[in-house]
Amino acid sequence: MAKFWLHKSLNNEEMNGQIILLLNTVVEQNYFQYNDQFFKLAKGTAMGSPISGTIAEIYLQHTENEYIKQWLDSKEICYYKCYVDDIILYNQNKTQAEQILHNINRIDENLQYKITTKEHRSINFLDLTIHRKENNIDISIYSKATNTDTTIHYLSNHPFEQKIAAFRYINRMITLSISQANRNMEWATIISTAKNNGFPENIIRNLRTKLALKKQKQKPTTKELNQKWVPFTFFGPAIRRIINLFKGSNIKIAFRTTNMIHKQLSKEPFNIQNPSGIYKLKCNTCNKIYVGQSGRAIDIRYKEQIRYVRTNNPQSAYAIHILQNRHEYGPSNNTLQLLKACTKGMRMNCWEAMYIQKFHQKE
Numbered sequence: 001m002a003k004f005w006l007h008k009s010l011n012n013e014e015m016n017g018q019i020i021l022l023l024n025t026v027v028e029q030n031y032f033q034y035n036d037q038f039f040k041l042a043k044g045t046a047m048g049s050p051i052s053g054t055i056a057e058i059y060l061q062h063t064e065n066e067y068i069k070q071w072l073d074s075k076e077i078c079y080y081k082c083y084v085d086d087i088i089l090y091n092q093n094k095t096q097a098e099q100i101l102h103n104i105n106r107i108d109e110n111l112q113y114k115i116t117t118k119e120h121r122s123i124n125f126l127d128l129t130i131h132r133k134e135n136n137i138d139i140s141i142y143s144k145a146t147n148t149d150t151t152i153h154y155l156s157n158h159p160f161e162q163k164i165a166a167f168r169y170i171n172r173m174i175t176l177s178i179s180q181a182n183r184n185m186e187w188a189t190i191i192s193t194a195k196n197n198g199f200p201e202n203i204i205r206n207l208r209t210k211l212a213l214k215k216q217k218q219k220p221t222t223k224e225l226n227q228k229w230v231p232f233t234f235f236g237p238a239i240r241r242i243i244n245l246f247k248g249s250n251i252k253i254a255f256r257t258t259n260m261i262h263k264q265l266s267k268e269p270f271n272i273q274n275p276s277g278i279y280k281l282k283c284n285t286c287n288k289i290y291v292g293q294s295g296r297a298i299d300i301r302y303k304e305q306i307r308y309v310r311t312n313n314p315q316s317a318y319a320i321h322i323l324q325n326r327h328e329y330g331p332s333n334n335t336l337q338l339l340k341a342c343t344k345g346m347r348m349n350c351w352e353a354m355y356i357q358k359f360h361q362k363e
């Protein structure tokens, strides 16, 4: 297949041979690891490889060129359009549908299509519902039944641009030639999604106005074309002060967040036997609690605290309490308790603040 296309566009056999060799090398990188075992795909392109999507698309276009084109030419099919794995076909004769499906599925046994026929004169294609009327068609916006209206919550510590991005599909409501009734319906859905996720309605209205204006002004200006995008790590709204320094320059800022689900769920590398983290120390006499953090094993930190008590060292609040009140401490299994195992850093500070708050309220 690659040979066919290369021959068509580039009449240089040596170059073609090299490209095919390269392509083979890349396509063969389709092994993966699962449960300590390595597997190699028997067919298909590698999952997650940057070239897979392109190869799949080239293959689909190739089959279209080889087969579908003939069927269109011979008027076996009246209308054909496809987007990735979604195809819309139109044919006058209803009984031919099964035959067409049979023919399409014969092209490649690894490429099997399923048919969705229209119900109540309407059919879903991509994000549209196409409804046939007497002498024209009516389009409305289609959301899958599995669609939820959850977006990043308005109050979440994310850059505003990323939170509002969930509503950029207002664009298709503005640009598609859909009826006013359908447009109103879509707008109601958008507003309800916004409300459910804590967005003030006027913010969504402003976005709608902005996108409508953008539709009128089509071409980007030369200034916009010369802009460079630079990623910045977003930690909170205070970063705007730095971003503001780039206003009026040709540098545009894109935000990157570090607080990702992947990071939250994946295990932090710490020692299970001797964990570091947030610990509490108890006074054996009055049961008051001291909460602290340690980047090293908490056992070591505990020994250090006890040494402060013994050497009359005022560096530790716990030692001061024991010494000033002549209260008792230890042994460690009685006094020391791990509250949260974690590694040193921003997250440890957050956990510490949370536990201090928690025990402060109890008192």
Ligand SMILES: [Zn+2]
Pocket (backbone or CB within 6 Å): 283, 284, 285, 286, 287, 288, 321, 325, 327, 328
């Ligand atoms: Zn005490």
